[in-house]
Amino acid sequence: MLSRKKEEFKPLVEGQVGIYVCGPTVYGPPHLGHAKSYITFDVLVKFLRWSGLKVRYVQNITDVGHLTDNADAGEDKIQRQARLDKVHPLELVDYFMIMYLHDMESLRIAHPNFFVRATQHIGEQIEMVQALLKKGNAYEVDGNVYFDVQSFPNYGKLSGRVLDEQRDAVRVDARSDKRNPRDFALWKRAEPEHVLKWNSPWGPGYPGWHIECSAMSIKYIGDTLDIHGGGIENRFPHHECEIAQSESYTGNQFVRFWVHNNMVTVDGVKMSKSLGNFKTCRDLLSRHTPEAIRAFILSTHYRSPTNYTEEAISAAATGLSRLLQLSKTVQQSSKNGASTSSNDSEIAQACSNADLAILSSMENDLDTPGAIANLYRFVTEVNRISSGRELSGTSAAHVKRVLSQWGSDVLGIIPPQEEMLSAGNVSPLMEIIIELRNEMKAAKKFEQSDNIRSKLNKVGYSIEDTKDGTRWKRIT
Numbered sequence: 252m253l254s255r256k257k258e259e260f261k262p263l264v265e266g267q268v269g270i271y272v273c274g275p276t277v278y279g280p281p282h283l284g285h286a287k288s289y290i291t292f293d294v295l296v297k298f299l300r301w302s303g304l305k306v307r308y309v310q311n312i313t314d315v316g317h318l319t320d321n322a323d324a325g326e327d328k329i330q331r332q333a334r335l336d337k338v339h340p341l342e343l344v345d346y347f348m349i350m351y352l353h354d355m356e357s358l359r360i361a362h363p364n365f366f367v368r369a370t371q372h373i374g375e376q377i378e379m380v381q382a383l384l385k386k387g388n389a390y391e392v393d394g395n396v397y398f399d400v401q402s403f404p405n406y407g408k409l410s411g412r413v414l415d416e417q418r419d420a421v422r423v424d425a426r427s428d429k430r431n432p433r434d435f436a437l438w439k440r441a442e443p444e445h446v447l448k449w450n451s452p453w454g455p456g457y458p459g460w461h462i463e464c465s466a467m468s469i470k471y472i473g474d475t476l477d478i479h480g481g482g483i484e485n486r487f488p489h490h491e492c493e494i495a496q497s498e499s500y501t502g503n504q505f506v507r508f509w510v511h512n513n514m515v516t517v518d519g520v521k522m523s524k525s526l527g528n529f530k531t532c533r534d535l536l537s538r539h540t541p542e543a544i545r546a547f548i549l550s551t552h553y554r555s556p557t558n559y560t561e562e563a564i565s566a567a568a569t570g571l572s573r574l575l576q577l578s579k580t581v582q583q584s585s586k587n588g589a590s591t592s593s594n595d596s597e598i599a600q601a602c603s604n605a606d607l608a609i610l611s612s613m614e615n616d617l618d619t620p621g622a623i624a625n626l627y628r629f630v631t632e633v634n635r636i637s638s639g640r641e642l643s644g645t646s647a648a649h650v651k652r653v654l655s656q657w658g659s660d661v662l663g664i665i666p667p668q669e670e671m672l673s674a675g676n677v678s679p680l681m682e683i684i685i686e687l688r689n690e691m692k693a694a695k696k697f698e699q700s701d702n703i704r705s706k707l708n709k710v711g712y713s714i715e716d717t718k719d720g721t722r723w724k725r726i727t
Contacts, residue, residue, distance in 0.1 A: 253509070267304065268478065269473060271464070271467075271468040275313065277329070278344075280350055281531065282530055283522065283559055284515045286354075288512050290549065291480075291617075292510075292512075294549065294619060295617055297660065297661050308364050312348055314341070315327065315370050315463075316439070327447060330446055339446070340447050341370075355532075369467070377458075379437075382500055383500055387399075387402060394455075396437045397435065399434055406491065435488065436459035437461075438458060445457070461492035461496065464493055465497040465505075475506070479510070482512055482514065483512065486509075493505065515556070515558075518558070537717070540568065540722055542664045544564065547559075547564040547567035549622075554616075574658055575665065592646060605632075608629075609625045612625055622662060626662075689721070
């Protein structure tokens, strides 16, 4: 919100929510910062849908126009990386886009209603630029088209930056053809050697980074978005520029609620390739379960910085073991337990209390750390009431519903029930096999251990050794 305070969320159209989230610029592997952002919005969308709202969730793929200085100077990030890798830019885009989709799925992030690519919407962006020129909000200079910031008096209302701060924040070459250093590019002239370029009324060129999101979000959601999300680093200049050009174009409020997730540090230091502390999703998934990664990220509020350490993510995995153990217990009780028990009413009350506590946390600006803490309290309470005795079928069903609803469906920190049950009676046998493999590895019989894994894979079972222990799943 522009008010910079919590307000009650009510969609513009009753029962329907339009949400647009800035997706990745696909020129490198997905990393921990991506994981935080898209896990955050995954939980937000799932919670809104659980609340009974019909959500249209649109996420973009930036595959052109994002320059190396994040403003209007430098080289296109994708074209630069493609030149270094000696591949066509769109070949690079497809490679990393597929990697991004795969890694997000591995993190149990549900797909948006649809992804939109900037290069597939060049026509819409040209039309929007033409309209802004006609309205007097933009001007053209030698094939470049710029938005005239002075034509939008409210520029800066999202970031709160005053004019002098904005001037300091924008780097402009001395030879710039901008009228004002704060003006930003809507369309850039392409030099002859530039690969990603399209014909336009102003000559061959490519869209500015900001116009892409405005054109696509308006096309698929409408003039006014209920929620626009992205990383806090996008607040200025990207989202600030989106507001200016979108509201000048439509004459309507562009976004009703802004949601920005904070950044990720590694051992207290900003994550960077040059510092050697760059954590990719693929690397994390090779050593930790998706649920442990999600629990680690969601244990910090989305608006607060998240500091990654191996100890922190291992602690998240340890905490999850309590939830997983109770999930297994209630599954067994559902099959073998008596239909009713004397403590059914107490268990039912514990479930009701947990629902209210977790719901209160989620409604409080998506307080996922509070929701997870309340879920752990629920586990403690159920264990206290049962005192080690098997739950009745009735109580097991209540407990399973709470764990499934909040732990799996909304937060995604418990594997889906169908996955946990997919192997049927194979589970005890797999646990024995895993124990035998662990003994082999301890005895340094790695070849035999790998042979068991290979044979299991051939008959439809996948085994993966992670820092949090060995995990398995059915793959056929």
